[in-house]
Amino acid sequence: MGKNEYAIECRGITKRFGSKVLANDEVDLQLKYGEILALLGENGSGKTTLMNMLSGIYRPDAGEILVNGTEVFINSPVDSMRLGIGMIHQHFKLVDVFSAMDNIAIGTKGKREAPAKMREKINFISERFGLQIDPDKKIYDMSVSEKQTVEIMKVLYRGSDILILDEPTAVLTPQETERLFAILRKMRAEGKAIIIITHKLNEVMSISDRVAVLRKGKSVATVETAMTDELKLTELMVGHSVDLSIRRPETEKKEGVLRVEGLSVMGSDGTRALDDVSFTLRGGEILGVAGVAGSGQKELCETITGLLPYESGSIKLEEMELKGKSPFEILNLGVSISFVPEDRLGMGLVGSMGITDNMLLRTYYKTPGYFIDRKPAKAMADKLIDKLQILTPGTETPVRLLSGGNVQKVLLGREIEAAPKVLITAYAVRGLDINSSYAIYDLLNEQKEKGVAVLNVGEDLDVLLGLCDRIMVLCHGKVTGIVDAKTTTKEQLGLMMTGAMRDHRTETEAAHV
Amino acid sequence: MSEQIQTHKEPLIRVSKRKELTPRQATLLKLLSLVLALIAGGIFLAVLGFNPLVIYATIVTGAFRSTLAIQGTVKIMIPLFISALGVTLAYKMQFWNIGAEGQIIIGAIFASYFGLFHSNWPRPLLLVVMLIASMIGGGLWGLLPAIFKNKWNTNETLFTLMLNYIALHLIAFLRDGPWRDPANPGFAKIATFTENAILPKLFGIHIGWVIALILFVLVYIYLKYTKHGYEISVIGGSKATANYAGMNVKKIVLRTIFLSGAICGIAGFSNAAGSDLTLAMGVAGGVGFTAIIVAWLADLNPVGILIVSFLFAVLDKGSSVIQSSYGLSTDCSDVLEGIILFFVIAGGFFVKYRFVLRKKKNVGTPTQVKGGEAA
Numbered sequence: 020m021g022k023n024e025y026a027i028e029c030r031g032i033t034k035r036f037g038s039k040v041l042a043n044d045e046v047d048l049q050l051k052y053g054e055i056l057a058l059l060g061e062n063g064s065g066k067t068t069l070m071n072m073l074s075g076i077y078r079p080d081a082g083e084i085l086v087n088g089t090e091v092f093i094n095s096p097v098d099s100m101r102l103g104i105g106m107i108h109q110h111f112k113l114v115d116v117f118s119a120m121d122n123i124a125i126g127t128k129g130k131r132e133a134p135a136k137m138r139e140k141i142n143f144i145s146e147r148f149g150l151q152i153d154p155d156k157k158i159y160d161m162s163v164s165e166k167q168t169v170e171i172m173k174v175l176y177r178g179s180d181i182l183i184l185d186e187p188t189a190v191l192t193p194q195e196t197e198r199l200f201a202i203l204r205k206m207r208a209e210g211k212a213i214i215i216i217t218h219k220l221n222e223v224m225s226i227s228d229r230v231a232v233l234r235k236g237k238s239v240a241t242v243e244t245a246m247t248d249e250l251k252l253t254e255l256m257v258g259h260s261v262d263l264s265i266r267r268p269e270t271e272k273k274e275g276v277l278r279v280e281g282l283s284v285m286g287s288d289g290t291r292a293l294d295d296v297s298f299t300l301r302g303g304e305i306l307g308v309a310g311v312a313g314s315g316q317k318e319l320c321e322t323i324t325g326l327l328p329y330e331s332g333s334i335k336l337e338e339m340e341l342k343g344k345s346p347f348e349i350l351n352l353g354v355s356i357s358f359v360p361e362d363r364l365g366m367g368l369v370g371s372m373g374i375t376d377n378m379l380l381r382t383y384y385k386t387p388g389y390f391i392d393r394k395p396a397k398a399m400a401d402k403l404i405d406k407l408q409i410l411t412p413g414t415e416t417p418v419r420l421l422s423g424g425n426v427q428k429v430l431l432g433r434e435i436e437a438a439p440k441v442l443i444t445a446y447a448v449r450g451l452d453i454n455s456s457y458a459i460y461d462l463l464n465e466q467k468e469k470g471v472a473v474l475n476v477g478e479d480l481d482v483l484l485g486l487c488d489r490i491m492v493l494c495h496g497k498v499t500g501i502v503d504a505k506t507t508t509k510e511q512l513g514l515m516m517t518g519a520m521r522d523h524r525t526e527t528e529a530a531h532v
Numbered sequence: 533m534s535e536q537i538q539t540h541k542e543p544l545i546r547v548s549k550r551k552e553l554t555p556r557q558a559t560l561l562k563l564l565s566l567v568l569a570l571i572a573g574g575i576f577l578a579v580l581g582f583n584p585l586v587i588y589a590t591i592v593t594g595a596f597r598s599t600l601a602i603q604g605t606v607k608i609m610i611p612l613f614i615s616a617l618g619v620t621l622a623y624k625m626q627f628w629n630i631g632a633e634g635q636i637i638i639g640a641i642f643a644s645y646f647g648l649f650h651s652n653w654p655r656p657l658l659l660v661v662m663l664i665a666s667m668i669g670g671g672l673w674g675l676l677p678a679i680f681k682n683k684w685n686t687n688e689t690l691f692t693l694m695l696n697y698i699a700l701h702l703i704a705f706l707r708d709g710p711w712r713d714p715a716n717p718g719f720a721k722i723a724t725f726t727e728n729a730i731l732p733k734l735f736g737i738h739i740g741w742v743i744a745l746i747l748f749v750l751v752y753i754y755l756k757y758t759k760h761g762y763e764i765s766v767i768g769g770s771k772a773t774a775n776y777a778g779m780n781v782k783k784i785v786l787r788t789i790f791l792s793g794a795i796c797g798i799a800g801f802s803n804a805a806g807s808d809l810t811l812a813m814g815v816a817g818g819v820g821f822t823a824i825i826v827a828w829l830a831d832l833n834p835v836g837i838l839i840v841s842f843l844f845a846v847l848d849k850g851s852s853v854i855q856s857s858y859g860l861s862t863d864c865s866d867v868l869e870g871i872i873l874f875f876v877i878a879g880g881f882f883v884k885y886r887f888v889l890r891k892k893k894n895v896g897t898p899t900q901v902k903g904g905e906a907a
Contacts, residue, residue, distance in 0.1 A: 365770050389760075391757060
C-alpha cells in the first residue's frame, strides 16, 4: 500500500451540539507519518470533540476526513479501528479481572490466535517499541503506568499506524512520563503518526514536532515546535498575552491549626488507603498534597471532614479532637472546615439546582423553623456572581449548565463565604481554562493571607511548586516527605511520589520554616 | 488491515444527544407529541371505519356530557392523582418506588379494619381513624423496602414490585378467610361498609377529591418550601452531596418513603370508603402503576400531575363512552390509549435526543492549511 504523506487530513470539520454550541468550526488538521503532533487548547476548545470524530464516536456535520489520502466515513469505533486509528483514552478501557493478553485479544477480528502465537507477537512489538509488559499479569495487579502500556499494546497489536493519546501523562509521575515519551519517540522513528493531547506546555515542547492549537472550536494555528515557546503557545491558546507566574505571598504562619497524627484509614477495597499519616497545617500557609492519582488524597480530605471513619490516629482542630464526629457535628463546631471536593457536581454541589439552592447546602438547617429561608441565600448568590464574576443566565439556572470554571467559582465561593479556619481543596483547577485557574489561585492566596490554613491537593507539580509553601507527598497512603516548595525540584517530587526517595526532613518538619 | 479501507456512506438516520432544552421548549415538544398521537390514533380509527374527529369529540364530551359523567371522571382522577403525588416524593429522591399499588392496597386494608369492625364509632371519628390507619398502613408497606435498602442495599425496584403481589393476595386471604361476609354464604366477599364508614359526598362526589386537593397543596409546599423538601431534592441530586452537607441520608430516606407510602395509602382509603364501599380485590386496580406514568409525564411537578391525571381520567372515561356509543370494543379503546401514551412517552425521548438525517455532501473545496478565518 502506497503511503500518502498525510496520515490524517481534516478539512473544514464542523460539529454542532444543539443550536448554539459550535464545538468545531471548520477545523483543519494535518498529521504526517513519522511525526508527533501535539493538539493544544483550553478546555472546551474542541480537542476532544475532534478526536471523538476520528475515533468514530461522533460524526462531523460538515467537512471531510482523509486517511492516508482517501476520504473516509467513520461511523463507529470499529470503522476507526479498521482504518488503523487507535485511540488511547484518558480513562482506561480495560477489563480488570482479565490478564494483559486477554485484554489485548478483546475486539480483534477473526479467530482468536493461539496464546503462544500471541505472546510471540506481543514480545516482538514490545521489543520493537521498548514496551515493558507481562502478558499474563492481571490488570488489577497493575500500576497506572502498566495499564497504560497495555492500552498502547492493544492499539499496536491491531496494527494501528495512527495513535491518538488523550492526556496520557495526567496520571503519570515525571519518571513514568519520560518512559512513555521514549516509547512514543520509537514509534515515530518507525513511521507511526501520533497525536498527543495535553495541557502541559513543557511536555508539548519536549515531545512534539508540530503543535496544532485550537481556540473556541477553531484551528488558530499549526506551528513547528522548534520555532515556538511556552509563552507563545499560551498566547495562541488564550488569544491574548498572559502572565504565567503564580503569586506566592509571604504571610505570618500560625502554628498548629490542624494536627494530624498517625492517621490510618481503610479504603473501600479493604486495603490501607492512608497509613500512619502525620502532619500539621499552619494558619496562613498553603500545604500542597502531591501524589500519583489514588495515593490516598481523596481519603485524606474525606477523613478530615468527617465523611470517612478512621481506624487509628487523631485529627485535632485547634486542640479539639475530631474523632467520632459526624460531618454534621464538624460543620457545627463553630471553627469551620471548608471543603472543595474533587467531584464538584457529584459531591460539592447539586447539579440540577440553581446557585441560590446550592448556597443553602451548608446552612439551610441553621435557621429556625420548618420552612427554608431562601432570601439570604439569594443575596449570597448575587454577591458571589458579582464578586467572582460568575457567568450565569441567573441565580436559578441549574449549575450543571455552567462552564467548569464557573461551577468551581460557585463551590469555592460558597466554601470561602463560611469564613473557614481550614480550607481543603481537591484538584481545584482540574478542567479549568487558564484564566479561571489563575482566578482560583488568587482566591486561595487571598485566603492564605487572611490566615486560613489551606490544604491543596493538586496534580500539576509546576503549579504546586509555584503556589504552595510546603508540599506533602503521598505514595500508597504513606507520607514520603513534606518539603519546602521553594527549594524542591519536580524530579525530587517525582521520586517521592513513587516512594523511591523518602525525605528525611519529615521528622524535623516542625522546625522547618 | 488498513487495506480494506471503508468508504461506505454514513447511515441514513442516526440518534444524537441534543443540548438541553429550556422547560418551555420541552413543554412545546410534549404538546407536539400529543398532537401527533391524536393524528396517529386518528389514522387507526379511520382504518376501522370511524370518523376520528367524531370519536375524539365524543371522548371529550363523553367525559363531560352530564353531571354524572363529570362526577365519573373526577372519581377516576382522585386515586390516580393522590398516588401520583405519593410516588413523586420517592422519585424526587431517586428511590424507585413502584410499589404504589401495594401501598394503596395495604392502606385500604388498614382503613377497612376499622370500617368493618368499629362501625359503631361516631362517623367523623371513624373516618379520621380510617384515614390515619390507611396512612400508617401504606407508610409501613413503603418503609419495608427502604429499611432493607438502608441495611443491605437491596434493590428497591424489585422489592416494591414484589410487595404489590403480596398485598393483592392478602386481600384474597382476608376475603376468603377471616373477613368473609357471613351474610353472603354462597359467594366470598367482604361485607359492605355501613353508613358510618363511608365518605360523605360534596357536589355529588365523595370527599376524596377534597382530600386530594388538600394533599396537593401540602405536597406542593412540602417539596418547595420546607427543609425536608430541600433535603429530598439534594439526595435526589446526589447522595454524596447530601452526606457532604451533613445530612443523615438514611433517616431522610426512611422518612420520605414513609410519607410516600402514606399518601398512596390515602388513595386506598378513598377508594374503599368512597367508591367501592367495601374492601374489593380491585381496590387499586392498576392505579398504582398508572400513577408512575402520570408522575413522570408531569416531570414530578405537582401542578403537572394535576393536569396529567385529569387528562388521563378524561381519556379513561371518554373511552368507556365511545365503547357504549359506537360499539368500539374495549380492546380498540385500549389500543387508542396505548397509541397516545406511546407518543407522549416518545416525546420525552426527543427532549433528550434527536434524529439526524444524512445530508447531501457539500462539494466546495475546503480552505487549505490555516483555517483561522471566521465562518
